Amino acid sequence: MAKYSEKFKFMIVKEYLEGKLGYTLLAQKHGVKSSSQVEQWVKIYDEYGKEGLRRKTKKSDYPVQFKVDVLSFMKRTGSSLMETALRFGLTNPPMITSWKKAFLEGGMEALDKPKGRSPMSDQAKNRRKNKNTDETSMTYEQKLERENELLRLEVEYLKKLRAFQMDPEAYLEKHKQRYHSNSKKNSD
Template sequence: MAKYSAGFKLKVVKEYQNGTLGYRLLAKKYGMPSSSPIEKWVNLYTHYGEEGLIRKKTKEVYSVHFKLDVLHFMKRTGASYQETANSFGIREPSIIANWNRAFNKEGVEGLKSKSKGRPSMSKQPKKKKPKDNGTMSKEQALERENELLRLENAYLKKLKAYEENPNAYLEKHKQLWHSSSKKKDTN
């Protein structure tokens, strides 16, 4: 939602044009923190009429060639951002400042349109980064040591059971293996 309505902007511009108050006094009268919006509204009204005060619903898209022409004109004539914007019918001089900054930083590539917003979800799952073992906390290190000791203990118990009676141990695990493989086949 716009901060100021088009009607309010028109009222302030008309009051300025009547010549009773300047930019600062109008800003103070209407409780505005700065006089710069009023200066902008007066400029828009002067160049575009009441249409200039109405906020556009769609964003204007400019070609790279047009952007280069605007920047070339500005450099050749020495015009300010505001004067250049007025000459080319651009309502916001800050757009030209952004183009100039992008052109100086990246060249013509900086003037090309870039996709905006959040990128779409990729089809590939994210790869988890392996944990760095050198940066484990004391608690994590102790938990890891406990887990290794549990595994070692379970292994030694199974080894002892196998050594005492290898046939019984194999028979028991063979039955478990067959029953679990049957479950997999029925699915």
């Protein structure tokens, strides 16, 4: 996937806003792979200004519940990636697709896994060795406790999904404060 600079994106958006060329012709003219990419930049610019076109230097880590709420909203309303992203203040709509894929493949637990690899210290390497031996030697009781915890998470998710489906506006309003406070913490 090609990475474009903020300056390049802004130049294309400005050219689009001048009204001389459409998404497709601009994409062809500047060698952007897809006209939908240009359209996405324009919509993000309209919503967030030049700041929205900036590449994020630090990856945002959204809470699992936020990701679930975004996916639930998208499924319930049939909104597009772009509409959903704008609704929840996300400037990278394809991120929602990766959340959806992770959720379908591994459930809520998969949404909690950070993307990429963290550097491994000596302690982490030792813990990893111990964990590999521990997983194979887990007692039946420990396996049941683990399964029980996963089932509790699933029930909690289903309850929140049902509440969201019954009254999405009230649910979003109730949890709106939490999203804003989390996003402010992540931007510090």
